[in-house]
Amino acid sequence: MSDGFIELRGIRKVFSGVVALDAMSLVIKPGEIHCLAGENGSGKSTVIKIMSGVYQPDGGEILIDGRPIPAMTPIEAIAHGVQVIYQDFSLFGNLTVAENLAMNVHLGEKRRLMNWRRTRAIAREAVDRLGVELDLDAEVASLPTAGKQLVAIARALMSDARLIIMDEPTTALTRKEVETLFRIVRDIQARGIAILFVSHKMREMLEISERITVIRNGRKVAEGPTGDFDEALITRHMTGGDILNEPYAWNPPPGRAPAPRLEIRGLTVPGKCEGLDLAIRPGEIVGLSGLLGSGRTDLALALFGMVPRYEGEILIDGAPVRLRTTQEAIDAGIAYVPEDRLTEGLFLPQSIKRNMLATSYERLARKLVIDRSQAEEMTQGMVRAMQIATPTAEKPVMQLSGGNQQRVVLARWLLTDARVLILNGPTVGVDVGSKAEIHAKIRELAQHHGLAVLMISDDVLELVQNCNRIVLMHRGRFIEDLPAAAVTEETVSDRLKTFT
Amino acid sequence: MALLRRSETVIAGILLLAMVLIGTINPAFWQLDNLFSLMRSNVIIGIMAMGVLLVLISGGIDVSFPAFAVAAMYLTIKGMLALGYNGVVLPLLAATIMGLAFGAVNGFFVYKFRMIPLIVTLGTSAMVRGFLLGVVGTSMININKMPTALIEFARTDVVTVAKPDGTTYGLTAMVLIYLGLALAMHLVLRHTMIGRSAYALGGDPEAARRAGFDLRKTIFFIYCVAGALAGFAGLLHSGMIWLANPRDFVGLELDVIAAVVLGGASIFGGRGSVLGTMLGVFMLVMVKNSLIIMRVDTTWQLVVVGLIVIAATALSAWRDRRRAA
Numbered sequence: 001m002s003d004g005f006i007e008l009r010g011i012r013k014v015f016s017g018v019v020a021l022d023a024m025s026l027v028i029k030p031g032e033i034h035c036l037a038g039e040n041g042s043g044k045s046t047v048i049k050i051m052s053g054v055y056q057p058d059g060g061e062i063l064i065d066g067r068p069i070p071a072m073t074p075i076e077a078i079a080h081g082v083q084v085i086y087q088d089f090s091l092f093g094n095l096t097v098a099e100n101l102a103m104n105v106h107l108g109e110k111r112r113l114m115n116w117r118r119t120r121a122i123a124r125e126a127v128d129r130l131g132v133e134l135d136l137d138a139e140v141a142s143l144p145t146a147g148k149q150l151v152a153i154a155r156a157l158m159s160d161a162r163l164i165i166m167d168e169p170t171t172a173l174t175r176k177e178v179e180t181l182f183r184i185v186r187d188i189q190a191r192g193i194a195i196l197f198v199s200h201k202m203r204e205m206l207e208i209s210e211r212i213t214v215i216r217n218g219r220k221v222a223e224g225p226t227g228d229f230d231e232a233l234i235t236r237h238m239t240g241g242d243i244l245n246e247p248y249a250w251n252p253p254p255g256r257a258p259a260p261r262l263e264i265r266g267l268t269v270p271g272k273c274e275g276l277d278l279a280i281r282p283g284e285i286v287g288l289s290g291l292l293g294s295g296r297t298d299l300a301l302a303l304f305g306m307v308p309r310y311e312g313e314i315l316i317d318g319a320p321v322r323l324r325t326t327q328e329a330i331d332a333g334i335a336y337v338p339e340d341r342l343t344e345g346l347f348l349p350q351s352i353k354r355n356m357l358a359t360s361y362e363r364l365a366r367k368l369v370i371d372r373s374q375a376e377e378m379t380q381g382m383v384r385a386m387q388i389a390t391p392t393a394e395k396p397v398m399q400l401s402g403g404n405q406q407r408v409v410l411a412r413w414l415l416t417d418a419r420v421l422i423l424n425g426p427t428v429g430v431d432v433g434s435k436a437e438i439h440a441k442i443r444e445l446a447q448h449h450g451l452a453v454l455m456i457s458d459d460v461l462e463l464v465q466n467c468n469r470i471v472l473m474h475r476g477r478f479i480e481d482l483p484a485a486a487v488t489e490e491t492v493s494d495r496l497k498t499f500t
Numbered sequence: 501m502a503l504l505r506r507s508e509t510v511i512a513g514i515l516l517l518a519m520v521l522i523g524t525i526n527p528a529f530w531q532l533d534n535l536f537s538l539m540r541s542n543v544i545i546g547i548m549a550m551g552v553l554l555v556l557i558s559g560g561i562d563v564s565f566p567a568f569a570v571a572a573m574y575l576t577i578k579g580m581l582a583l584g585y586n587g588v589v590l591p592l593l594a595a596t597i598m599g600l601a602f603g604a605v606n607g608f609f610v611y612k613f614r615m616i617p618l619i620v621t622l623g624t625s626a627m628v629r630g631f632l633l634g635v636v637g638t639s640m641i642n643i644n645k646m647p648t649a650l651i652e653f654a655r656t657d658v659v660t661v662a663k664p665d666g667t668t669y670g671l672t673a674m675v676l677i678y679l680g681l682a683l684a685m686h687l688v689l690r691h692t693m694i695g696r697s698a699y700a701l702g703g704d705p706e707a708a709r710r711a712g713f714d715l716r717k718t719i720f721f722i723y724c725v726a727g728a729l730a731g732f733a734g735l736l737h738s739g740m741i742w743l744a745n746p747r748d749f750v751g752l753e754l755d756v757i758a759a760v761v762l763g764g765a766s767i768f769g770g771r772g773s774v775l776g777t778m779l780g781v782f783m784l785v786m787v788k789n790s791l792i793i794m795r796v797d798t799t800w801q802l803v804v805v806g807l808i809v810i811a812a813t814a815l816s817a818w819r820d821r822r823r824a825a
C-alpha cells in the first residue's frame with residue numbers, strides 16, 4: 001500500500017528509560033523534499049539516526065520500497081541509497097577537497113595505491129554534477145562552513161543516493177548561502193532524489209519543502225502538503241498551543257534616564273571595527289545586526305576580553321574597565337553567550353550541572369571547599385527556570401538535544417550575576433516554543449534585574465520583537481541606531497540588503 | 501597541497517638563513533669536509549625521523565624508538581658474536597624485524613586498548629631498555645670485537661677527496677640509504693592508500709572510521725614501520741661508530757621529535773611531509789653541530805633542543821589555527 005521510498009511504522013526508541021520516540025511514523029516519497037519539524041528534544045535527530053542505521057529501534061518497522069528491512073545498519077542504509085549529511089560533515093580538514101571527495105570511491109574499490117590524477121577526475125565530476133565552484137586543491141579546513149557543506153553534499157551525491165538527509169543544514173549559513181543551498185537542493189530533487197530536511201526556521205521550511213511532518217514528544221502529530229500549513233499552524237502542532245509575541249517595551253523609571261550600564265567610546269579593533277560608540281542603559285535590550293564579517297562578532301569578543309589589543313574606552317556603570325582577558329570581563333560583570341555553543345561554550349561529555357557551574361565555581365568555593373548544597377540548589381533552580389528537558393542535572397550535555405544545550409549555556413551565564421549580557425545568536429537551532437521561552441527569560445532579566453543586553457542576531461524578526469533599539473553594523477562601523485518601535489522586520493531587512 | 505609546499509619553502513628559507521648565519525660566525529662551516537660530516541650525522545636521526553613522521557601524521561607519538569633501536573642493535577651484534585657470523589644483509593634484516601616486532605607491541609596496545617600512544621611507548625621503552633640491561637648485558641662491545649663486515653660496510657664512501665696534506669675524507673654511502681628510505685616513505689605517504697589512511701586517521705579518527713578505513717591495519721602498519729626503521733637505524737649506527745653500546749640513544753627521542761616538528765609536521769596529527777622532515781633533520785643536526793663547535797656545554801645543548809621543540813610546536817599550532825579560521 002505504501003507509495004513511499006522509505007517508511008517508518010510505529011517506531012519506538014528508548015534511551016535509558018527516556019522515551020525518545022513512541023509510535024513514530026513517517027513516509028518519504030521518492031524525489032520529494034520533506035521537512036521534519038518539531039521542538040527541541042522532540043526526536044528529530046533520533047528519527048534520522050534510525051533511518052540511517054546508527055540506532056536500532058526498540059520497536060516498529062522500517063520499510064524501503066515497501067519491503068521491511070529487519071536490521072538497518074549504516075552499511076545497509078548506504079546500500080539502499082540513504083545518505084546523511086552529518087552536522088559536523090565528517091570530513092577530513094587536513095586533506096584537500098579532491099581527496100575528501102574521492103576517498104569513498106577509492107575505499108569502495110579497495111585500492112592499495114593512490115592515483116592522484118584519478119582522484120582529481122572523480123572530484124571534478126562530483127563537483128560538476130553539483131554545479132558549484134569549489135577549489136579542488138584547497139584544504140577542507142580552510143573552507144567556510146558553507147564550503148564544507150558543499151563538499152559533504154557532493155560526496156553524498158557520488159554514491160547512488162536516493163535520499164539525502166540534512167539535519168539543520170542552515171543554522172551556520174548566511175542568507176545568501178542558504179539560497180545557494182536551496183538551489184542545490186532543488187537541483188538534486190530534479191534528479192529524482194528525495195531530501196529530508198530538518199530546520200527550526202519556519203520560513204525556510206515553508207519555502208523549500210513539498211511536504212511537512214510535525215512531531216511532538218516523539219510522535220507524529222501532523223503531516224501533509226506544505227500548502228496546507230502556515231507558521232502559526234506548524235507552531236500550534238509543535239507546541240500544542242499558540243505563542244504570542246508582543247514587542248519589548250523598555251520603560252525607564254520616570255524622571256532622569258538611568259546612567260548607562262555599558263558604555264563604549266571609540267572602540268576600535270584594528271582591521272575589524274572602528275570608532276564604535278554605544279551606551280546601553282539598565283533594562284535595555286539592544287539588537288545588533290549586520291552581514292557576516294561586519295565586525296559584530298569582533299565587537300562582542302572585544303567586550304568579552306578576547307581581543308586584548310582593542311583601542312578605545314569601555315565603561316561599566318560609569319567606571320572605566322580594561323578587558324584584556326575573559327576573567328577580567330567576567331569580573332567586570334560581562335557575560336557572553338557565544339555563537340557556536342559546541343566549540344566555544346560547552347564541555348559536551350560533562351554533566352549539565354558542571355557545565356552550568358563552570359563559571360561559578362570560584363564563587364561557590366569561597367571557603368576553599370565547594371558548597372555542594374548550594375551548587376545543587378543553583379542547578380536545580382536553573383534546570384527548572386530554563387525548562388531543560390532532563391530527568392537529572394547529572395546527564396551529560398552531549399545527550400541533550402540542540403536547543404536544550406543552548407539553554408544550558410544561557411543558564412551558566414545567568415548564574416554569574418552578570419550586569420551586561422551579550423548574546424550572539426541566542427536562539428540559533430532552537431525551536432519556536434523554546435525560542436519564546438528564552439526570549440521571555442531575557443526580557444525578564446533586563447526588566448526586573450536591570451541587565452543591559454546586547455543581542456546579536458541574523459534573525460531580524462527576533463530583534464524587532466525583543467529589542468527596544470536596533471543597531472545596524474557594516475564594514476566595522478555602526479550605520480544606524482533605530483528605535484524598535486519605529487521599524488518592522490521588512491524595513492530592517494531591506495536596509496540590510498543595501499549593505500553589500 | 502599548495503599550502504604544504506609553502507610551509508616547506510618557509511622551512512627551507514629558515515634553514516638557508518641559519519646556514520648563512522652560522523657560516524659568518526664560523527667560516528669553516530662551508531668547508532666540504534664539514535658539510536660531508538654534517539650529512540653523515542643526518543643519516544641515523546633522519547631514518548628514525550621517517551618513522552616518527554609517520555606516527556605523528558597519524559595523530560600518535562612514539563618515544564620508544566630509541567629503546568627499540570638500541571635493543572635491536574645490541575641483540576643482533578651479540579647474536580653475531582655468539583654465532584661467529586660476519587655479514588651485513590642478514591644482520592640488518594634481523595635488526596629490522598626485531599624493531600618491527602617491538603613496534604607491533606605498541607600497535608597492539610594503541611589499537612586494542614585505545615591507549616594513549618605516549619603512555620604505551622613510554623611503557624614499552626622502559627621495558628625494553630630494562631630487559632636489555634638486566635638480561636642481555638651492560639658491557640660495551642668495542643672495535644676489537646665488533647663484526648668487521650659491518651664496519652667495512654659503513655665505511656663505504658660515495659666520493660673521496662684528498663686534502664692538500666695528503667689525508668682524505670669522503671661522503672659516506674650511508675647517505676644513499678637514508679635518501680632511499682626517505683624516498684620510499686614519501687611514496688608510501690603520498691601514493692598508497694595506507695599512507696593516506698595515516699593522514700585520515702590523524703585528521704579525524706571518527707570520520708576515518710565512518711569512511712570505512714581499516715584502522716587496525718593502519719595503526720599496526722604505522723607502529724611496525726616506526727619500529728622497523730628504528731631497528732635498522734640502530735644497527736647501522738653501531739657500524740658507523742664501531743661500537744655497540746647498550747646504553748646508547750638515551751634522550752634521542754627528543755632530538756628526533758624536535759627535528760620532525762621543526763620540519764612542519766603537526767604534533768596534533770594530520771600534517772607533515774618527508775621533504776619537510778628532511779629539512780628539519782638537517783636544521784637540527786646543523787644547530788647541534790655548531791653548538792659543539794662553539795664549545796657550548798652539552799647541558800645547554802639540551803636547553804636549545806627543548807626550546808626548538810616548544811618553538812616549532814607553538815609555530816605549527818599557530819599555523820593550524822590560522823588555517824582552520
Ligand SMILES: Nc1ncnc2c1ncn2[C@@H]1O[C@H](COP(=O)(O)OP(=O)(O)OP(=O)(O)O)[C@@H](O)[C@H]1O
Binds near residue numbers: 403
Ligand atoms: N544518545 C542519547 N542518550 C540518551 N538520550 C538521548 C540520546 N540521544 C537523544 N536523547 C534524548 O532523546 C530525545 C530526542 O532527542 P533528539 O536529539 O532526537 O531531539 P531533536 O528533535 O533533534 O532536538 P533538537 O531540535 O534540539 O536538535 C531528547 O530528550 C534527548 O535528550
Ligand SMILES: [Mg+2]
Binds near residue numbers: 402
Ligand atoms: Mg537535533
